[in-house]
Amino acid sequence: EAPDLLTEEHFGMTADLLVDLYGVLLGGELIQRSSSFPDVPAEPKRKATGYHASIGYRLPFGIIPAYRFAFYDPTADFEAEDPVAKNQLAIDEVTLHSIALSWLSPWHPLKVQCQYTIAQEDEARSIDNNRFDAIVQVVF
DSSP states (O other), X not given: OOOOXXXXXXXXXXXXXXXXXXXXXXXXXXXXXXXXXXXXTTSOOEEEEEEEEEEEEOOGGGEEEEEEEEEEEEEEEEOOOOHHHHHHHTTOOXXXXXXXXXXXXXXXXXXXXXXXXXXXXXXXXXXOOOEEEEEEEEOO
């Protein structure tokens, strides 16, 4: 027997911009997503909001140091009557600070990037999730 299916309705939009001006790289993005759950009246409608901005500089030999600031709140706006749910949904935002060093090979279709990210969350939901990422990308 097939499982019961629940209807979820999502609507999202985003706007982004990337500028490369005299070796200075500026980027930014704004996102928003609305969600509702018509088949589950107890599930609150919610709106997620996020944005980020970054700045980098193109040095000789393909080296690019950069910084990125990002914020995301999956329940920036919500409808909930349960006080416990209200408290949990009110403290789920995260702020990220990332520093990165990239190398774009001038001779090969190769990118190498190292990045360290510091995550800041509400103390009531905070976990130790700072991270270091290493990325190798080949384009062919």
